[in-house]
Amino acid sequence: MAVTEIDQPALASLPWLEASKQRLLDQIAQQRLPHALLFSGPNGIGKWQLMRWLSDRLLCASPNAEGACGQCRSCLLIAAGSHPDLLILEAEKNTIGVDLVRQAIATLSETAHQQGARVVLINNAQQMTESAANALLKTLEEPGQSAFLLLSAPSAGQLVATITSRCQEHLVALPDEQLALQWLQQQGVTAELSHLRLNGGAPLRTKQFIDQQLHNKLDAFLVRLLAVVNGEPPAKELIDDAVADFPASYHWLSALLLDLQKVIAGLQPHHLMFSRHWTELQAIADRLHFQSPDWAPWLSHWQPILAASGLNHSMQWQAMLLELQDKLAQPQQPLLSSR
Numbered sequence: 001m002a003v004t005e006i007d008q009p010a011l012a013s014l015p016w017l018e019a020s021k022q023r024l025l026d027q028i029a030q031q032r033l034p035h036a037l038l039f040s041g042p043n044g045i046g047k048w049q050l051m052r053w054l055s056d057r058l059l060c061a062s063p064n065a066e067g068a069c070g071q072c073r074s075c076l077l078i079a080a081g082s083h084p085d086l087l088i089l090e091a092e093k094n095t096i097g098v099d100l101v102r103q104a105i106a107t108l109s110e111t112a113h114q115q116g117a118r119v120v121l122i123n124n125a126q127q128m129t130e131s132a133a134n135a136l137l138k139t140l141e142e143p144g145q146s147a148f149l150l151l152s153a154p155s156a157g158q159l160v161a162t163i164t165s166r167c168q169e170h171l172v173a174l175p176d177e178q179l180a181l182q183w184l185q186q187q188g189v190t191a192e193l194s195h196l197r198l199n200g201g202a203p204l205r206t207k208q209f210i211d212q213q214l215h216n217k218l219d220a221f222l223v224r225l226l227a228v229v230n231g232e233p234p235a236k237e238l239i240d241d242a243v244a245d246f247p248a249s250y251h252w253l254s255a256l257l258l259d260l261q262k263v264i265a266g267l268q269p270h271h272l273m274f275s276r277h278w279t280e281l282q283a284i285a286d287r288l289h290f291q292s293p294d295w296a297p298w299l300s301h302w303q304p305i306l307a308a309s310g311l312n313h314s315m316q317w318q319a320m321l322l323e324l325q326d327k328l329a330q331p332q333q334p335l336l337s338s339r
Contacts, residue, residue, distance in 0.1 A: 014046045015183065016175030016203075021067075024054055024170070034168040035143040038125070038159070039152040041172035044205030047152045050172060051121050058117040058148055059086060074114050084113040087120045091127040101132040105139050108147040117146045125151035126158035133160055140166035174201040184210075191215075194274050198255060217245055221252055225321075226280050229328060234321040243313045250299075250306055257295040260284060264292040288328065298327070 027033040037054075039047045053067055060068035060075055068075050077083040087107040089100045104120040112118050122128070128136070136149075140163065143149055149167075156164045175183075177196060180203040184191045189210045198218075199205040209215060224238035242249040255273045262271055263285045269275040302320050306313060 013183075013187075014049060014203075016179055017046050017050055017172070020050055020170065020172055021053065024050075024057075025065075025067075028057070033148075035147060036140045036149045036167040037151070038156060038164060038167035038169045039150065039172055040154065040156050040169055042174060042200050042202050043154055044199065044202030044208070045172055045174055046204060047172050048123060051123075051150045051152060055086060055119040055121055055148070055150060058119050059083060059114070061114070061116060074116060077114070085116065085118045089120065089122045091124055094127060096122065096125070096128040096132055098129060098131040098135050101128065101135045104149070105135065108139055108143050108149065112146065117148060118144075119148045119150065122149070122151045124153065125163070126153040128159075128163075130160075133163055137162055137166065175203060177201065180206070192276075194272075194276070197273050198251070214245075214248065217241060218248075218252055221245070221249060222256065222274060222277060225253065225256060226277065228321050228325060229284060230280075231325065234318055239314050239317045239321075242317045246306060246313070250303060254295070254299050257299070261292050261295065264288065264290050284328070293327065 024033065039051055041047055056068035056075065056078055057063050059078060061072040062069045068078075070079075074083060074085075078086060085107070087104055089096055089104055092100070104122065107120055108118050110118070140149060151159075151163075151167060153159055156169050174180075177193065180196055180201065181191060181193065183203055184196075184207060187207060189207050191206050191210055192215075195209060195215055195218075196203070196206045199209050221238065221241055224235050224241075228234050228238065242253075256277075259272045259274055259277070260281050263278070263281045269278040272278060272281070274281075302316075305311065305316055306320070
């Protein structure tokens with residue numbers, strides 16, 4: 001029984017997950033696979049694919065050295081989205097409520113319909129409500145024979161300690177940057193290192209970023225933003241795009257200011273998010289006499305304003321960009337001196 005599905009590349013196409021896959025296969029072979037596993041790591045690196053691969057392997061009636069056979073009745077039921085011993089839970093309106101968790105408990109407590117394992121997957125388990133998390137505790141301790149509970153979260157710290165203490169954590173690490181870029185190229189995605197770094201080094205997030213044409217929006221945003229930094233009035237197109245693309249636009253602004261700090265600190269282009277703008281940033285740093293303001297408090301001040309409902313966001317962006325110009329013109333002044 002599946003509540004929702006996620007349409008993403010299959011595990012076989014994600015080479016950086018091979019080590020994780022082998023670790024899980026070894027645990028299965030040694031009969032040491034825990035009944036409750038927490039897959040942690042940044043979003044967009046394939047935790048979901050790894051969980052689905054493992055659930056398929058656990059439910060398969062004739063598994064092979066690579067995982068599920070893909071041909072037995074259980075595998076065919078999984079492919080059809082109708083396996084009675086598989087339950088996939090995801091958030092409804094940004095939370096996973098107690099009713100969904102009770103479905104999971106019921107699935108794990110029943111006798112397996114296919115005479116094999118019973119598996120529950122909880123994607124983004126950090127979205128469980130307090131009552132949902134509490135309801136799950138006893139099942140985590142005693143899930144039953146051949147019952148497996150697979151959870152995912154960006155980090156174990158986002159879950160309550162009573163949940164994490166009952167799970168074995170399986171950390172899914174970011175791939176090497178060159179491996180990630182090579183994989184993106186193999187997928188027909190022309191991504192730059194800046195695109196990968198802007199998406200936290202996560203290849204799947206980067207692919208989605210490119211597929212949605214956000215890299216083109218980013219390029220236009222940076223050109224117009226650098227014009228503002230150099231003293232030109234904020235263009236209407238810049239403000240319109242900033243509002244439309246928020247919160248990504250705020251992230252892009254933050255990354256550019258961090259790059260400026262790096263240039264002022266003497267770091268080289270390969271350390272920057274936007275190395276293609278090294279020349280412009282070097283000129284700005286020179287104009288500032290290489291004084292390095294800390295932009296973090298100023299950005300933290302503006303972020304909730306730009307995100308607030310009921311405000312004219314275009315006016316707020318314009319005010320922020322004009323203030324940015326003022327701060328760059330007077331770098332000796334505290335960034336929040338007027339607050």
